[in-house]
Structures are given as C-alpha cells and as structure tokens.
Amino acid sequence: MTLGNNIDTPAAAGALIRAQRMNHSLTQQALADTAGVSRKFLIDLEAGHERAELGKTLAVLAALGLSLSPATSMPRGSDYDPDRRDYGATFTDLLAKKDFEFAIKMLADYATASMKAGRPLLQRNPQLNDPQWSAALAGITNYTAHRLDQTAPAWTRRIRPLKEAWMPAESYRRVREPMRRLTQSETPRELAAMNVFIRERSLATA
Structure with missing residues (x-):
C-alpha cells in the first residue's frame, strides 16, 4: 500500500x-x-x-x-488540506460560482480548521467583494480567536457590521421564522456583533 x-x-x-x-x-x-x-x-x-x-x-x-x-x-496541494487551504481564494471562487450552500459548509470548515490549528487561519483580509461574507468571515475569525484566548487579527476590526441582520443560509433558501429566532438566540456574540447569524453548533464540522 x-x-x-x-x-x-x-x-x-x-x-x-x-x-x-x-x-x-x-x-x-x-x-x-x-x-x-x-x-x-x-x-x-x-x-x-x-x-x-x-x-x-x-x-x-x-x-x-x-x-x-x-x-x-x-x-x-493546499486546497485539500484544511490547515493549509487558502480560505480567501476558496471563498472568492465559491461566491463567483454562486455555490452558497457549499460556501456555508466552508464557513464551518474554516472555524474547525482554525480551532485545530490553534489560531485563526485567516491572518490577512480575504478581500472579498461581498460585504456580507466578509462580515461572516470577520465574525468567525473573532469567534475562534476569542475561544483560543487570542487577539483577533487586525483586519477584522476594519470590517464594518452589516446594516441589516443576515443569515448566510438565506443565500440559497428561505429561513422560517421559528428557525430564524432559534438561530439568532444561538449565534456567538462575535458574529452577532457583525449582524451575521449562524448557530454555534453549525460552526463545528469535527
């Protein structure tokens, strides 16, 4: 073998x-x-x-x-190794293809890989053209840094919170009101501060 x-x-x-x-x-x-x-x-x-x-x-x-x-x-190659994956390039590619469902899975993958690596893997601004996904990545980066008892990368402080509440799942499907309320109640504060709402349990893929 x-x-x-x-x-x-x-x-x-x-x-x-x-x-x-x-x-x-x-x-x-x-x-x-x-x-x-x-x-x-x-x-x-x-x-x-x-x-x-x-x-x-x-x-x-x-x-x-x-x-x-x-x-x-x-x-x-790095695209198949979460610890070495270029998440900025990954999200740029997925958003260009409008593959929002897989992009949401990659949000969880990014959070999990960062926790396993012991640091947020996005140390530099991914420079996405989409403010919603930029806010989501900044929120998750802050969330993982806080859980690891670290200071979040400086780029996250330059990303502004969204003006309206947004759930990434709404990119490809309708979110019913009961699930909306549940998601908002179970969103980590670092993401809620960016006005992005994802249940904490959805950020764990391993």
Whole structure:
C-alpha cells in the first residue's frame, strides 16, 4: 500500500470525492442524483462532516487495522488540506460560482480548521467583494480567536457590521421564522456583533 494514499479521515475521503467529481465535470446535484443521495448529504461528505456517518465507519475500520485505498492517487496541494487551504481564494471562487450552500459548509470548515490549528487561519483580509461574507468571515475569525484566548487579527476590526441582520443560509433558501429566532438566540456574540447569524453548533464540522 502506498504511503499517503490511505483514506483514514473524513476530510481525506471528502477531498478525494470532491476532486474526482470535479475531474468528471459533475455538479454536486448530478453526482447526488446518480448516487441516489441528497445533495445535502454529498455536501456534508465532501466537507468531511463526521455526522455524515463516515467518521464512525472509518473508526471501525481503523479498529480492525484496515483503511480504504483509492484506485487513483490522492489529491495533493493546499486546497485539500484544511490547515493549509487558502480560505480567501476558496471563498472568492465559491461566491463567483454562486455555490452558497457549499460556501456555508466552508464557513464551518474554516472555524474547525482554525480551532485545530490553534489560531485563526485567516491572518490577512480575504478581500472579498461581498460585504456580507466578509462580515461572516470577520465574525468567525473573532469567534475562534476569542475561544483560543487570542487577539483577533487586525483586519477584522476594519470590517464594518452589516446594516441589516443576515443569515448566510438565506443565500440559497428561505429561513422560517421559528428557525430564524432559534438561530439568532444561538449565534456567538462575535458574529452577532457583525449582524451575521449562524448557530454555534453549525460552526463545528469535527
């Protein structure tokens, strides 16, 4: 077995699936339809979401001394490694493609990767053209810095709060009033200060 070709984490499996889908020029919906799964499930899977049940499966395999090996080489480069991913470029690309649903998953990915790295990974302004997403990233950066008992990067102080309350989920679907109230009540104060509302539990992907 070739070193480095093992699929032993949900993130590794998600990276391979996303890379192969893009190599075949398939949209998430097209692949989901072919596989007979929902697009939401596929989004979670590509994001390395442990609650997609893959994490438990891999844990069982590891306990048996087994791992999954792909028939093709594992994708390489910083785009597939959350600790080295250029999140500024990632969000620029996703917003240009209007892939808002996956962009929301990347917000959680960014928060989780920052916590695992022990510092906010966006140390410089991502310079997005969209004030809403800029505010969301600034809020999450402040949130992770506070949880790590660190000073937030200076760029976050230059991002102004939004004039109106905004939920990223509204980029692609309607949010009903009960969920709106719940989201607002469970949003970390650092995000609420930017007038961006995301439930704290939604920021954890691992």
